Amino acid sequence: xxxxxxxxxxxxxxxxxxxxEFAEGCGDLTRFAGKQxxxxxxxxxxxxxxxxxxxxQNAVVxxxxxxxxGIFRHPLDPRSKDADPGFFGWGRARTDAEGRYTFxxxxxxxxxxxxxxxxxxxxxLMVLAIGLTRRLVTTVFFTEGFDQVSDPVLDxxxxxxxxxxxxxxxEEVSNDAGGLPAYxxxxxxxxxxxxxxxxx
Amino acid sequence: MPxxxxxxxxxxxxxxxxxxVDYEPYLENTQLARYIDHYPRSFTRNPSQPxxxxxxxxxxxxxxxxxxxRLSIDSEDISSKVPGxxxxxxxxxxxxxxxxxxxxxxxxxxxxxxxxANSAGxxxxxxxxxxxxxxPNFAGLGRFETDAEGQYKFLSIKPGAYPVMESDWWWRPPHxxxxxxxxxxxxxxxxxxxxxxxxxxxxxxxLNAVQDPEARERLIFESTPTTVGAVNLLIFRRDFVxxxxxxxxxxx
Numbered sequence: 026x027x028x029x030x031x032x033x034x035x036x037x038x039x040x041x042x043x044x045x046e047f048a049e050g051c052g053d054l055t056r057f058a059g060k061q062x063x064x065x066x067x068x069x070x071x072x073x074x075x076x077x078x079x080x081x082q083n084a085v086v087x088x089x090x091x092x093x094x095g096i097f098r099h100p101l102d103p104r105s106k107d108a109d110p111g112f113f114g115w116g117r118a119r120t121d122a123e124g125r126y127t128f129x130x131x132x133x134x135x136x137x138x139x140x141x142x143x144x145x146x147x148x149x150l151m152v153l154a155i156g157l158t159r160r161l162v163t164t165v166f167f168t169e170g171f172d173q174v175s176d177p178v179l180d181x182x183x184x185x186x187x188x189x190x191x192x193x194x195x196e197e198v199s200n201d202a203g204g205l206p207a208y209x210x211x212x213x214x215x216x217x218x219x220x221x222x223x224x225x
Numbered sequence: 226m227p228x229x230x231x232x233x234x235x236x237x238x239x240x241x242x243x244x245x246v247d248y249e250p251y252l253e254n255t256q257l258a259r260y261i262d263h264y265p266r267s268f269t270r271n272p273s274q275p276x277x278x279x280x281x282x283x284x285x286x287x288x289x290x291x292x293x294x295r296l297s298i299d300s301e302d303i304s305s306k307v308p309g310x311x312x313x314x315x316x317x318x319x320x321x322x323x324x325x326x327x328x329x330x331x332x333x334x335x336x337x338x339x340x341x342a343n344s345a346g347x348x349x350x351x352x353x354x355x356x357x358x359x360x361p362n363f364a365g366l367g368r369f370e371t372d373a374e375g376q377y378k379f380l381s382i383k384p385g386a387y388p389v390m391e392s393d394w395w396w397r398p399p400h401x402x403x404x405x406x407x408x409x410x411x412x413x414x415x416x417x418x419x420x421x422x423x424x425x426x427x428x429x430x431x432l433n434a435v436q437d438p439e440a441r442e443r444l445i446f447e448s449t450p451t452t453v454g455a456v457n458l459l460i461f462r463r464d465f466v467x468x469x470x471x472x473x474x475x476x477x
Binding site: 029030031032033034035036037038039040041042043044045046047051057058075076077079081082083087089090091097098099100101102113114115136138139144147149151153154155156157158159160161177178181182187214215216219220221222223224225 | 250251252255256257258259261264265266267268269270271272273274276277278279280282283284285286287288289290292294295296325327328329338340342348349350351352353365366368402404408410413414415416417431434435439440441443444465466467468470
């Protein structure tokens with residue numbers, strides 16, 4: 026077939042009026058198609074702030090992750106036929122006036138990548154907000170002994186402090202209504218404690 | 226029981242390589258600038274540190290597919306609040322086009338979300354403080370999917386212009402917001418599409434933040450001759466090219 030080489034369409038900001046309806050019910054990834062997701066259910070929550078630690082209201086946070094066994098529900102994953110039928114892998118949340126977002130999901134599994142290296146348990150995360158003409162993309166890690174792990178994406182972050190900020194913090198006391206273990210991942214789009222973002 | 230199911234913890238052997246699709250970084254002159262004068266939030270929200278290049282593994286090359294199973298798809302007619310109900314005030318329009326990758330291959334089954342102001346320039350949104358009336362017959366949002374040829378279509382009303390509350394001069398020209406899910410995390414796409422011939426297009430800070438004039442045109446609908454389609458509606462067309470190029474096969 027013809028292989029055209031078309032220029033990509035320009036990205037633009039979501040602006041201030043992203044409809045709340047589009048995020049309703051999208052923050053809970055622990056059920057899909059009438060089934061409960063396998064694995065350890067967790068709460069992943071945090072705040073999205075800009076320079077001066079000011080909360081960003083009505084930002085949209087989206088996530089994409091493999092299931093508890095490290096399998097993506099996607100045809101490119103050679104193991105996709107074994108993907109958890111109760112787990113879809115995608116979610117969306119909208120921040121409130123304090124910049125807070127919340128997901129309920131499963132702890133993602135590790136898996137070997139194409140080069141034979143291990144991808145540590147991780148969740149892809151993106152932020153859309155007014156003032157951002159493009160999305161901001163990062164990756165959330167969970168690994169215990171985070172300092173020692175090697176992951177092909179995490180290893181691209183040289184600065185150990187910035188690297189550490191990509192690890193979700195286990196909260197001692199769960200503030201989840203359902204009592205799920207809680208992990209905190211705060212996103213600083215700009216500022217001294219800025220999150221490490223990857224090429225979008 | 227949540228958290229009680231057995232999980233296989235052993236890591237299986239290396240996976241076969243995923244089919245090669247290139248996701249080149251966006252060409253900056255064909256995209257909006259990240260920092261835009263007179264748009265203060267672009268300076269307080271964009272990261273100060275450079276974005277970090279990383280390899281694209283299976284995780285970044287996959288993304289939500291069959292989103293129709295997770296998100297409800299609406300009727301293609303959002304010109305009224307309920308299907309068959311009274312139509313919203315304003316010019317009745319059809320919006321159509323194709324979603325494809327950089328090779329021109331159609332992206333079938335892609336989910337498209339749109340949101341827009343009503344004909345008076347007012348959104349149905351708790352944060353919209355513009356003193357303009359809400360139209361009881363217009364919800365201003367919809368979710369659709371592309372067909373096997375990557376085509377989408379919906380019926381709506383033309384949105385009105387509105388003032389930016391934080392500015393004393395900036396009026397947003399009529400535009401429709403699009404959010405499109407390609408098959409990969411790397412081609413998740415969000416934008417705003419403008420209407421041709423609008424005087425406010427000349428001063429809009431966002432539209433004019435695209436340096437390359439040809440790229441700017443890709444943010445504007447093409448109008449269709451009024452002789453096409455039903456007599457009572459205007460048709461606007463916009464194709465979308467999402468990032469992603471299948472690698473050229475090597476010569477044998």
